[in-house]
Amino acid sequence: MQLRKTLVVGMLSLAFLSGCSLFSGEEDVVTMSPLPKVENQFTPTKVWSSSVGSGLDGHYSNLRPAWQGDRVFAADRKGLVKAMDLANGKELWRADLSIKRGFLSSRESALLSGGVTVSGDRVYVGSERAEVFALNAADGTLAWQSTAAGEVLSRPVVSDGVVLVHTSNGMLQALNESDGAIKWTVNLDIPTLSLRGESAPATAFGAAIVGGDNGRVNAVLINQGQLIWQQRISQPSGATEIDRLNDVDTTPVIVGELVYALGYNGNMTALDLRSGQIVWKRELGSVQDFVVDGDRIYVVDKNDRVVALSTNGGVNLWRQSDLLHRNLTGPALYNGYLVVGDSEGYLHWINTADGRFVAQHKVDSSGFLSDPVVASDKLLIQAKNGDVYAFTR
Template sequence: MRKIMGLLSVTLLLGCSWFNNEEDIVTMSPLPKVNNRFQPTTVWSCAVGIGAGEFYSNLHPAWQDGRVFAADRHGVVKVLDADSGKEIWSNNLSIHTGFFSCNRPAQLSGGVSVADSRIYLGSELAKVYALNAQNGSVVWQTTVAGEALSTPVISDGMVLIHTSNGMLQALNKADGVIKWTVNLDMPLLTLRGESSPTTAFGTAIVGGDNGRVSAVMINHGQLIWQQRISQSSGATEITRINDVQTTPVVVNDAVYALAYNGNLAALDLHSGRVIWSLGIGSATNLIVNDGRIYLVDQNDRVIAVDAQDGVTLWCQSGLLHRNLTSPVLYNGYIVTGDSEGYLHWINIDDGHFIVQQKVDSAGLLAAPIIGGDKLIVQAKNGKVYAITR
């Protein structure tokens, strides 16, 4: 099993050991030898605060209209020119305590979202912020039901947040007022982090810590359907974790969702009925493109699956237990980062390695994003890189 101690969130102290024998200890695969087919170019890099430090964080940048929006856990928010990396503005959301003139970290988490003329961020202190995208000033901030670990999602005039205690909340986009709350339930032991919802046809589709995928009407917070894609099973607490932590993907009338220690499943968008399922588990987001699903499983295998029937097309096992990021599709290649700071470029047709690139020795935790014609990567130390083919 993949090492997940840094990802665990516990709501009850357990009186037994999670790891009881040598079989529970996993070893990171050595770096595979790759003959690079081309050499990616680092266009620029820029430090954004001090990153996440030793904390687990899913903070990742966002891109809009030629600008990169990035933040660190402490509270630094910066906007950079996507072509040059030059800082446009910076703000610090850390909290001034007045005690020895110290600033308390804002503990930003989840990720940065940009919509229209605002930036949205959540924090482990149960705060959601809306900033003016032009100058960084705080438009509003709202206290939500728990740690805001998901990336804010903006749709139908609402800001959707999935909190650490299993609540899906909708905040009014204009002023941050909470419009509704849906309790998605949660078990005693879960992974650190929450599924960010995806939206389609006025509906929010979101994964829960109880192994279910839920569909909720955005305007009213009414639950439309729930479907379980994972059952708690196994001999230990960890093997019974069945979070749906990934963001579901909607393509046409199908919802593709992925559970940890569970299944990859295709569901009917309107009813939640299971169309097909495959025994693959993961806590990283998946890609659906041109009739194929690409994902990184819980043991860091990179896998391609036929989206029509769930048949596995290929599997790349050369990166086992390297703690891979969620993959992205860039310039026709799958790109994923690892905890030693390497980016791995993989052929989408057969899973063969194309390029291996060392980016930052601090390591990569958050998924890369696509910013125009560039690949934007943020390392654990907060440094942001812009890379091109």
């Protein structure tokens, strides 16, 4: 067994559903809320769908589509990467990153897990094998391949001439955008027990802001790899190991001079971008990325409540609790509505003014794990089986 134990939120849910606690010896039961009854105010239009390999292949992964211009890029865990036309889903090219073994040309899964990211003329994706791939966006040919310090579980982020990757062993690395050579590595430290997942960095003013598994938010100079500040937003507490998990796996959001960050068993916190000092905090936990829009923050918390907060002090504006334990995706803000997917394959459309449901529809029986993505006038989402869907309102 590895020294570092890793947990997946879905695995925790399964443990609870079985009635057995892996940590305390007590019985805990979590029941998925029944599907709420919704009188649809509109019916979203499915523009197209396209299969991308075998999807997540039954594993936990944050792979999700990316888009640029008139193209959509998506990948499956085994190593298939596809480019599709945003208008109609037609395949433009495909690349196979699986590993060729032996003389019989058998292929081994690439275990893709971090991505997909598109920036400039390159498409980036990382793997559990600690590999980072850069593909040419025009035709899918391999531009470079580089070995990182550990599993690349979060999406690569491109800024200031480097590709930033956050690995499962707590390393933040900068790879040269041109050739993948490692420019610097910063050790963000990890606890013995943590959730399986890592924060992707947010970047602004030459700094990368990234969460860590030790409950801290970190600011690092992108050009030098120098740590500027650290701020703890989640403190280990509670009777069980699960209660003491304090990962910051969400991607921070930078708005002006403020950084918004969110921990699993911690707080939604507003930090000063330059100093890291806490401006305000509110008790709230999640591993899902959140949305900041104007004077509001939209969060799916760790119990699958959908919450709207004010950016002015984190005041609770509304809370939607009818989707408890349905294993929701993170939210997307599309056409004035908040959209989340669930593990049974439904999309739920929520009024941002009051948290009421306005539409609900079944999309894919394999269910959703990765967040919806807004691409121009379309909403994209990738199901666990690899199918990518495009909707319009």
